[in-house]
Amino acid sequence: MNEQEKPSLDPELEMKRMSRRSFMWAGAAIAGGFAGIKWIASRRAEDGLAYPLRRALEFTEQVNRDLYSPARLSPTFPRAMAREPRPHGLEGLGEEFDLGSWQLSLAGVFGKAEPIQLSLEEIKKLPRTEMITELKCIEGWSQVVQWAGVRFADLIALHPPFTLSGEAPNIKEKPTDLANYVGMSTPDGGYYVGLDMESALHPQTLLCYEMNGEPLTLEHGAPLRLVIPVKYGIKNIKRIGTIQYVSRRPTDYWAERGYDWYAGL
Numbered sequence: 001m002n003e004q005e006k007p008s009l010d011p012e013l014e015m016k017r018m019s020r021r022s023f024m025w026a027g028a029a030i031a032g033g034f035a036g037i038k039w040i041a042s043r044r045a046e047d048g049l050a051y052p053l054r055r056a057l058e059f060t061e062q063v064n065r066d067l068y069s070p071a072r073l074s075p076t077f078p079r080a081m082a083r084e085p086r087p088h089g090l091e092g093l094g095e096e097f098d099l100g101s102w103q104l105s106l107a108g109v110f111g112k113a114e115p116i117q118l119s120l121e122e123i124k125k126l127p128r129t130e131m132i133t134e135l136k137c138i139e140g141w142s143q144v145v146q147w148a149g150v151r152f153a154d155l156i157a158l159h160p161p162f163t164l165s166g167e168a169p170n171i172k173e174k175p176t177d178l179a180n181y182v183g184m185s186t187p188d189g190g191y192y193v194g195l196d197m198e199s200a201l202h203p204q205t206l207l208c209y210e211m212n213g214e215p216l217t218l219e220h221g222a223p224l225r226l227v228i229p230v231k232y233g234i235k236n237i238k239r240i241g242t243i244q245y246v247s248r249r250p251t252d253y254w255a256e257r258g259y260d261w262y263a264g265l
């Protein structure tokens with residue numbers, strides 16, 4: 001730091017110096033911005049997102065992952081605060097849907113070449129878990145909701161994913177050897193989300209069949225929806241038809257439309 005740059009003891013002088021400096025920064029930012037826009041325009045868009053923007057989102061994801069700890073729990077709330085959230089997002093919830101014949105298809109299970117099918121009854125036999133958490137929509141609203149269902153981690157433990165090494169899965173000791181991602185989609189394929197395995201295994205990630213003490217309604221995702229309070233609402237897919245363990249980042253409805261793939265809170 002040269003003499004000029006030393007903070008002055010005179011506050012007024014220092015203010016002037018700071019505003020002159022920020023003015024210079026603003027100029028540089030504007031010039032850089034133009035160059036940046038040209039650069040953005042010159043890049044081929046992949047996944048519908050221009051390269052530098054995609055990189056920015058990937059960076060956000062990395063920061064999120066670094067800050068993220070599976071031990072970090074989302075806040076929970078008193079039951080009196082729970083209400084019905086506004087039914088929001090109807091992608092993949094087409095009219096002709098037969099609740100009675102619904103089965104969950106689970107692909108990528110260790111040692112299974114074909115997807116396995118699970119009925120709601122079978123899923124409900126897993127330990128029931130309840131929680132009162134906040135559903136946060138990326139559009140700005142949020143609602144405290146009481147949920148009941150099964151921990152996705154319990155289903156994963158029962159039907160573990162294939163491993164990268166090919167050795168038997170060991171969820172506790174070798175979580176990074178598991179298929180890294182989970183893809184979920186509605187039965188008609190109209191809505192789909194991608195999750196990192198770490199978030200899928202989070203203790204507050206539930207496959208839910210009840211909301212506020214009542215069976216889930218169709219508009220909220222009956223018979224089974226995902227509730228994942230460590231992520232924004234966009235990842236909380238309603239009416240799950242298929243779950244796939246995969247080794248590459250699955251496509252995601254809103255990520256394809258420019259939102260952050262990770263969508264962590």
Ligand SMILES: Nc1nc2c(c(=O)[nH]1)N[C@H]1C(S)=C(S)[C@@H](COP(=O)(O)O)O[C@H]1N2
Nearest residue numbers: 085086087088089090091137191233236238
């Ligand atoms: N199948 C499906 N699931 C979905 C959506 C959707 O459009 N289709 N929208 C998501 C969004 S953006 C939000 S905020 C939540 C809202 O859940 P709710 O309708 O139960 O309030 O559902 C998520 N799950």
Ligand SMILES: [Mo]
Nearest residue numbers: 137138233234
């Ligand atoms: Mo949302």
